[in-house]
Amino acid sequence: MNPAIQAILFYIFALGALLSALGVVVLRNPVSSALSLACCLAFVAATFFGAGATFLGIAQLIIYAGAILVLILFIVMMLNVKDEKPAAGNWFYCIVGVVVAAMMAGTISSAALRLPGATKGRCPVHVLAEHANELSPVPQGAQATHPPTTPSEYGGMLPPVSMKEGESDISLLGKTLFTHYNMSIIILSFALLAGALGAVAVGRKLHRD
Amino acid sequence: MTPLSHYLIFSALLFSIGLGGAIMRRNVLVVLMGLELMLTAANVSLVAFSRAQGLEGVPVYDAQVLALFVMAIAAAEVAVGLALIVAMFRARRGVESTSLTSLKD
Numbered sequence: 001m002n003p004a005i006q007a008i009l010f011y012i013f014a015l016g017a018l019l020s021a022l023g024v025v026v027l028r029n030p031v032s033s034a035l036s037l038a039c040c041l042a043f044v045a046a047t048f049f050g051a052g053a054t055f056l057g058i059a060q061l062i063i064y065a066g067a068i069l070v071l072i073l074f075i076v077m078m079l080n081v082k083d084e085k086p087a088a089g090n091w092f093y094c095i096v097g098v099v100v101a102a103m104m105a106g107t108i109s110s111a112a113l114r115l116p117g118a119t120k121g122r123c124p125v126h127v128l129a130e131h132a133n134e135l136s137p138v139p140q141g142a143q144a145t146h147p148p149t150t151p152s153e154y155g156g157m158l159p160p161v162s163m164k165e166g167e168s169d170i171s172l173l174g175k176t177l178f179t180h181y182n183m184s185i186i187i188l189s190f191a192l193l194a195g196a197l198g199a200v201a202v203g204r205k206l207h208r209d
Numbered sequence: 210m211t212p213l214s215h216y217l218i219f220s221a222l223l224f225s226i227g228l229g230g231a232i233m234r235r236n237v238l239v240v241l242m243g244l245e246l247m248l249t250a251a252n253v254s255l256v257a258f259s260r261a262q263g264l265e266g267v268p269v270y271d272a273q274v275l276a277l278f279v280m281a282i283a284a285a286e287v288a289v290g291l292a293l294i295v296a297m298f299r300a301r302r303g304v305e306s307t308s309l310t311s312l313k314d
């Protein structure tokens with residue numbers, strides 16, 4: 001696909017994801033929040049497709065939007081949750097939430113814009129590994145002599161995904177998953193089992209004497 | 210193509226919206242949705258780094274495996290969390306976090 005079209009699609013999907021994430025927080029009805037969350041997760045899955053992680057995008061759609069969202073909607077309807085009413089003193093929590101979230105966003109964004117090697121369009125991990133022997137944690141060559149002003153100076157373009165013949169995203173992911181991380185996935189399956197058992201144990205009816 | 214930092218800023222904004230929702234809302238179900246948003250934001254940055262660290266156009270798949278693990282743990286977390294919310298609804302007749310005042314009173 002044309003790289004320019006791919007970039008434009010990323011910005012459209014990211015904007016959609018952020019707007020529907022705002023909908024999750026702002027909407028009063030929990031059913032509307034859950035549907036907005038489904039929309040947001042679908043947009044994020046679309047950005048995964050754009051980044052070349054096709055299997056993760058599919059897994060995101062199936063697990064999050066398919067399984068988790070249906071479970072949340074089922075519980076919302078089973079409990080018959082009403083709209084949240086504004087209560088006295090709620091503005092304090094609103095201010096605290098907005099301030100903490102804005103501080104978080106500013107910190108991470110400024111850190112993302114100052115990554116080593118950002119002006120040269122390279123991965124920060126590679127740049128740091130090359131300069132591991134030097135005293136300064138940030139390599140001299142990667143520091144801009146002037147603060148970055150244009151968008152092309154903020155981080156390099158990611159390389160396009162190009163697979164060899166006979167290789168695909170899912171086969172490489174499967175090779176990594178079932179060779180290096182074989183023991184981890186077994187432990188993870190026990191964590192899922194423990195979660196299911198815990199849900200049954202917490203959710204069963206209590207028999208009082 | 211999109212630079213790495215734009216993916217990271219997108220992830221930061223998504224995380225912040227989820228964090229703000231978890232702090233501001235009193236409905237426990239919506240707080241759980243905010244937690245889901247934060248986990249998804251972490252997945253976005255993992256996928257972006259997997260693209261950025263790969264050489265010759267082949268991503269590094271360790272990050273995507275980690276993102277897959279995050280999804281599995283999120284599924285387990287939602288199962289336990291929803292069971293806790295149902296138990297809380299039985300005990301308190303509501304899902305408002307302001308009704309949980311046993312330690313305060």
